[in-house]
Amino acid sequence: MSANITTIGFDADDTLWQNEQFFRMSERHFAELLAPHADTTDLSSRLLEVEKRNLDLYGFGIKGFTLSLIETAVEITNGQVPSSVLAEILAAGREMLRHPVETLPHVQQTLERLNEDYRLVLITKGDLFDQERKLAQSGLGEFFDAVEIVSNKDTTTYERIFQRHGDGPARSMMIGNSLKSDVVPAIEAGSWGVFVPHELTWVLEHVEAPLTAQRFRQIEHLGELVPLLEEIG
CATH class of the missing domain: 3.40.50.1000 (HAD superfamily/HAD-like)
Structure with missing residues (x-):
């Protein structure tokens, strides 16, 4: 010693x-979900800004990340994000929490x-x-x-x-x-x-x-x- x-x-x-690789995979899936509904060219930067804004409220982790995904989806679609997309985002968050x-x-x-x-x-x-x-x-x-x-x-x-x-x-x-x-x-x-x-x-x-x-x-x-x-x- x-x-x-x-x-x-x-x-x-x-x-x-x-750990981080699962967040990146979920972010790519998020971009695919939103592609038919909004311009996603600046999606990563928009998501990052939301995450920064929410750190003091949600802290670090998958649950806060999932909430930030939902908030970004609402913002980038001007509130028009389909409920089916929100359901997919929630499912992705649950999958992250279950991942081996x-x-x-x-x-x-x-x-x-x-x-x-x-x-x-x-x-x-x-x-x-x-x-x-x-x-x-x-x-x-x-x-x-x-x-x-x-x-x-x-x-x-x-x-x-x-x-x-x-x-x-x-x-x-x-x-x-x-x-x-x-x-x-x-x-x-x-x-x-x-x-x-x-x-x-x-x-x-x-x-x-x-x-x-x-x-x-x-x-x-x-x-x-x-x-x-x-x-x-």
Whole structure:
């Protein structure tokens, strides 16, 4: 075990299992549904604006996304969207909530290697029921000493969680695919922040990498985490 790091936090969506690809598939289906009823050339930007507007109301997750799809459909058709299209959107949202969990490469082996030497904490944001469902279906719950499902991830979040479940931020590390939510605020809290890029990270999670931060690291996949910890230690 590293001489300094005792606690490791892991993001869930697109760090431990696939997530964003299902949102993209639903968005493509949404465009197909609306094509006969409205000009969809700027559909993605219109949807993104609605999602931004609704984050404070609905939070992150499939249910809020589904409501934003419905709101966008109403707006872009000037209220003329057929009820059959709304029914299809709702069905797509339910399908997303039922979709089997697909864990990413190297996840199980890495958690198995680490959970004997470190306190592992799952730190994820989104809908409570959906995140609990995905964790249960993933079979990864046994590796975590604690699970925190939060409404947002900021500096205060990491300070609180790493004090509660570890030895404070200075002796903790956060792993995730979002620079904005997983890496930058964890580093600002005093932790290590490890960026694991995912090709489909949501545009609202994009910020510049903190390349000059001493506690910032980037790896290509979770299989590189154990060697990184050995190097840091």
